[in-house]
Amino acid sequence: MHDPKASTAHIINGKAFALKLREKIAAKVPDFVKASGRKPGLAVILVGDDPASKVYVGSKGKATIAAGMNSFEHLLPANVAQEDLIALVKKLNDDDAVDGILVQLPLPDGLNEQEVIAALDPDKDVDGLHVINAGRLVSGQKAMVPCTPLGCQILLKDYLGDLSGLNAVVLGRSILVGKPMAQLLLNENCTVTMAHSRTKNLPDVVRAADIVVAAVGRPEMVKADWLKAGAIVIDVGINRLAPTDSKPKGRLVGDVDTHNAMAHVKAITPVPGGVGPMTIACLLRNTLLAAHRRNAIDDPEI
Ligand code: GUN
Numbered sequence: 001m002h003d004p005k006a007s008t009a010h011i012i013n014g015k016a017f018a019l020k021l022r023e024k025i026a027a028k029v030p031d032f033v034k035a036s037g038r039k040p041g042l043a044v045i046l047v048g049d050d051p052a053s054k055v056y057v058g059s060k061g062k063a064t065i066a067a068g069m070n071s072f073e074h075l076l077p078a079n080v081a082q083e084d085l086i087a088l089v090k091k092l093n094d095d096d097a098v099d100g101i102l103v104q105l106p107l108p109d110g111l112n113e114q115e116v117i118a119a120l121d122p123d124k125d126v127d128g129l130h131v132i133n134a135g136r137l138v139s140g141q142k143a144m145v146p147c148t149p150l151g152c153q154i155l156l157k158d159y160l161g162d163l164s165g166l167n168a169v170v171l172g173r174s175i176l177v178g179k180p181m182a183q184l185l186l187n188e189n190c191t192v193t194m195a196h197s198r199t200k201n202l203p204d205v206v207r208a209a210d211i212v213v214a215a216v217g218r219p220e221m222v223k224a225d226w227l228k229a230g231a232i233v234i235d236v237g238i239n240r241l242a243p244t245d246s247k248p249k250g251r252l253v254g255d256v257d258t259h260n261a262m263a264h265v266k267a268i269t270p271v272p273g274g275v276g277p278m279t280i281a282c283l284l285r286n287t288l289l290a291a292h293r294r295n296a297i298d299d300p301e302i
Helices: 014-036 051-066 082-093 113-119 131-138 147-160 178-187 202-207 275-294
Strands: 041-047 070-076 100-103 167-171 191-195 211-214 232-235
Touching: 014 051, 014 147, 014 275, 041 051, 041 082, 041 275, 051 070, 051 275, 070 082, 082 100, 082 113, 100 113, 100 275, 131 178, 147 178, 147 211, 147 232, 147 275, 167 178, 167 202, 178 191, 178 211, 191 202
Parallel strands: 041 070, 041 100, 167 191, 167 211, 211 232
Antiparallel strands: none
16 A cells, blocks of 8 residues: 555656657567558648747657658748648648658647648548547547557556546646547546636545646646645646756746655656657557558557
């Protein structure tokens, strides 16, 4: 049993887990190349020059190549016309060398994200954002599952094994994280509560949780005394604090006050080095799965 007085939390090392997962994925690529005569390919579209998005897209490209896949980067100016962006998506839909398409979000003001996502071929939608994939996930069919919640689910299952019957609270209700996360936890037989900015008595709601997934994008919002002793905490937030003399770039923190929560919870993901690296590993997984499914080859075991 967890004794909150005697221990400090186990740190769930997402970075190490993601590296192992990426190795497993890379090891399956040669079988696909043998069966199909080509490498799996991931196309990433970046619109505008948001510095954080550029870093993410750069990391995704490097990881894709390191896994033995093809990476196709499409950089468009922030003032690109909606119809030109959609034309590019459709061209990639029709390109046989492309198995996965990711449009880096958020798009600059003036572009309609929903329309762009709707233009994606659902079978190439490695972000799992198309309504067809959201519907497949809810109805229990084979879906492309959004990478960040998938990474959280994998870490939780690795740490806990069976999640059946546990109380899970998901903070945040975005299409990219909160909503699919709740669905994945429900599929694992958790009792799921979705909390958000209008939730009443939020600390009390969180205190009932065996599993907390925080995805609100507010630095250190979840306080230690909101957490049940022995809870498992998955921190999806990546927030950069204001620069200080000792940290001129600003410190990166999650949505949870990890420093104070450590003495209280059973396990927690760090920021950085927790969920973030799992997102990229799951993107590679989804690309490999999309490549297999498009070629009517059975899913590889990963
Ligand atoms: N922006 C932040 N995270 C993500 C992600 O997982 N996918 C996409 N497309 N954009 C993002």
